Amino acid sequence: MHKQTSLISRFTIAELLEKYPFTEEFFLQNRLDTKGSESLTFPEYLAQLDQDEIEEKALDCAELPEQFDIYIHQMAEFLGIQTDNQVRSLTILPGTDKSHVPEGFDELTILPGQIISIVGPTGSGKSRLLADIEWAAQNDTPTRRSIRINGERPDPKWRYSANNKLVAQLSQNMNFVMDLKAGEFLELHAQSRMIENSREIAEQILESANQLAGESFTADTPVTALSGGQSRALMIADTAILSASPIVLIDEIENAGIDRKKALDVLVSQDKIVLMATHDPLLALMADRRIVIQNGGIHKVLTTTSEEKELLKRLEELDAMMGNARQQLRQGLSLNLDLVQNLV
Numbered sequence: 001m002h003k004q005t006s007l008i009s010r011f012t013i014a015e016l017l018e019k020y021p022f023t024e025e026f027f028l029q030n031r032l033d034t035k036g037s038e039s040l041t042f043p044e045y046l047a048q049l050d051q052d053e054i055e056e057k058a059l060d061c062a063e064l065p066e067q068f069d070i071y072i073h074q075m076a077e078f079l080g081i082q083t084d085n086q087v088r089s090l091t092i093l094p095g096t097d098k099s100h101v102p103e104g105f106d107e108l109t110i111l112p113g114q115i116i117s118i119v120g121p122t123g124s125g126k127s128r129l130l131a132d133i134e135w136a137a138q139n140d141t142p143t144r145r146s147i148r149i150n151g152e153r154p155d156p157k158w159r160y161s162a163n164n165k166l167v168a169q170l171s172q173n174m175n176f177v178m179d180l181k182a183g184e185f186l187e188l189h190a191q192s193r194m195i196e197n198s199r200e201i202a203e204q205i206l207e208s209a210n211q212l213a214g215e216s217f218t219a220d221t222p223v224t225a226l227s228g229g230q231s232r233a234l235m236i237a238d239t240a241i242l243s244a245s246p247i248v249l250i251d252e253i254e255n256a257g258i259d260r261k262k263a264l265d266v267l268v269s270q271d272k273i274v275l276m277a278t279h280d281p282l283l284a285l286m287a288d289r290r291i292v293i294q295n296g297g298i299h300k301v302l303t304t305t306s307e308e309k310e311l312l313k314r315l316e317e318l319d320a321m322m323g324n325a326r327q328q329l330r331q332g333l334s335l336n337l338d339l340v341q342n343l344v
């Protein structure tokens, strides 16, 4: 069976030749005579070749579709031609847990602007699930899960291209090694993404980062001098506003020293698909749905109930009280019961 790869299954050979004239070269190199078959897609064309021809030309019909797809994307990228980048959905298809028992869900589809949290005991497999998504697993990881993008087997470009990364990862540790000011860092990044008004975009990201970070910083602050919270705020705002990756994976930002709610808001406002592994009830309940992991497998997928959303508000109030207590301690004050006067 041919592996299903998006571009070449979606367009006929005639359409491919028109959109990407360099495809002719691929046919020539592989001695494929497509004359008269232009109305077929490439997989259809391969399927109707006769056995003698396949043997005579030593064609590997199982590998050719994928090679062709990679060829188109690499050439397109090299020539600066845009291929379809839009992610309209991410689907996770079940595999097995650590005991090889099938996972407890049929399939899970996530749309842009949705947040999914991932909960489960330490070592249960939360990071593994994020890694499966990052690698766009195709039954080829220990969990045997498969990922679909827009309902299809993902385009190989997501794995192989540095510019077209499917996911951006935000992790607990963000260490900058280069000697740049925050403003310069952002402008460089904007320029590398061919953005014309790179200075304005850099300012917009700085402003957003400052809303997430506890203490503010400016375009002139060297990135190496940023605190842990400030650098994470900078990376989150940068990922939301500038990164081309449509999917953002977050591995535990609870101790990140940033406004977590605003951080999620800024990502969702840019229509990202957000998945985050967390032990923090505030973050877990901010999600629309949560994946419960047990023994390496997705045990169930829960939808956040209205009661849980109500509870979330109360937990946020408690969190604010804890924040105030922390603040007062830092300032060297004596604390009193007024801090919890609203507690019922």
Ligand SMILES: Nc1ncnc2c1ncn2[C@@H]1O[C@H](COP(=O)(O)OP(=O)(O)OP(=O)(O)O)[C@@H](O)[C@H]1O
Pocket (backbone or CB within 6 Å): 096, 097, 098, 099, 120, 121, 122, 123, 124, 125, 126, 127, 128, 129, 142, 143, 295, 296, 297
């Ligand atoms: N379905 C699975 N089949 C086989 N191995 C698995 C499966 N799921 C996870 N593992 C393995 O189990 C180990 C622990 O998983 P992982 O690091 O993802 O846990 P975690 O929930 O992220 O833990 P923590 O909360 O400590 O970060 C890893 O080596 C991972 O590759």
